[in-house]
Amino acid sequence: MSELVRFGVSLEKSLLDAFDSFIRERNYTNRSEAFRDMIRQELIKREWVGGDDVAGAITLIYDHHRKDLLNKITGIQHDYQKVIISTQHIHLDHHNCLEIIAVRGNPSEVQRLTGMLKSIKGVKHGTLSMSSTGKEIE
């Protein structure tokens, strides 16, 4: 078995509280154990998407009131115009937006775009759902 390494993590208190109640619910003995499980899940999900032309959707939830968020989100999308077809925007409530970006093109470019959008402060959640363009699947 591999040696243990210890390091620090910073989280918003409200998020940590929600996480701690989740840990109790699932009967983990400590936070490290829960993190270990989540990391393994992520590594398993990381499937390879074949080909050089994929199609799919990036889904984001964000609070449009966060300073500079809209400029950043739109600026990044214009930089990645080549892989973006169109964006569907839904106003969920006074604060929250659901934005669904239809994408097509090189898979690593699409993944890079998703990473950049998710790391913007104020983006609460982001997922990428990717598929082949359908030519190779029957």
Place this chain on the structure above:
Amino acid sequence: MSELVRFGVSLEKSLLDAFDSFIRERNYTNRSEAFRDMIRQELIKREWVGGDDVAGAITLIYDHHRKDLLNKITGIQHDYQKVIISTQHIHLDHHNCLEIIAVRGNPSEVQRLTGMLKSIKGVKHGTLSMSSTGKEIE
């Protein structure tokens, strides 16, 4: 916005190395950011199991030439009108369509809708991106 709290985590070195390479791949700026994302995902999954108001996107790839496929896809969507906000349709090539359905409402109804759409003959690929209405995540 909530204050930041710092705490320690212990992980096996091999798992941490794999996690660090995953973090680079996804363009996270540091480990805390990746943990924040994983925690939010877990909380959203909880919303989808226990909640009554979720939001997300169903992504489909299909060949529109398949007999009766369009009538079935549209018919089912009209039956589930209550949980569908709008649908984005992209013509990928002469045969293949990418259809992205923005959904909101009762999670089990949304999951049932996804199952029905995926099982239509001619639908090559279907995924449900579970997201959140944003109210319960920071």
Place this chain on the structure above:
Amino acid sequence: MSELVRFGVSLEKSLLDAFDSFIRERNYTNRSEAFRDMIRQELIKREWVGGDDVAGAITLIYDHHRKDLLNKITGIQHDYQKVIISTQHIHLDHHNCLEIIAVRGNPSEVQRLTGMLKSIKGVKHGTLSMSSTGKEIE
């Protein structure tokens, strides 16, 4: 003044009844007078859209239960893929759909596409809203 020409027109009885009540409302003395007015309005609206790259939206209302309508609408859109960016579909009620097609490209091709979609049986209404792509307008 130009000589008068007489010709026949066929209309659904329900539509003609609605038209007749509209004529009374507006105090036209007969149907020909109302048609004369509507034609002049159309000819005035027919502005020239400059350039060879326009962007805009085609808006359609249709009853998706009409036989073969969905196949025709989707088939034509795939044939005009070059000028279509993406399509937004909204389920208005059990019968009626609102479909908004984002278009870009050659203006006469976009107009031809609009004409073909509007003439499909079961399409109740169709409009084209066209603009320059924004490069030439400040």
Place this chain on the structure above:
Amino acid sequence: MSELVRFGVSLEKSLLDAFDSFIRERNYTNRSEAFRDMIRQELIKREWVGGDDVAGAITLIYDHHRKDLLNKITGIQHDYQKVIISTQHIHLDHHNCLEIIAVRGNPSEVQRLTGMLKSIKGVKHGTLSMSSTGKEIE
């Protein structure tokens, strides 16, 4: 479906000639079809003046780099959430965006929303396509 009724119309030859060339331009198969379309348009305009539930699309072209434009456009849309179904956003080039807002609800509220969006500095072009929920047209 309603039975067809045939009746006669008298028009000045010059107006009829202009109308016939308009019909060819728009790809109508015959005059009756063009008349049908014009009548439906008039009936829809009536819905927009007197009705309480209309549907349509607002089309905007703007330069997203203009200071504060994105915040204003999104802020106003969240205020008018009640009449907005969803928004389709297309990145035309590095500067210009095409935004198509699917709307439904009270006609005067939709018209007020259109006016507010068009008057934002940086919005180059804005149109409202008045359509119908389809219930009142055959």
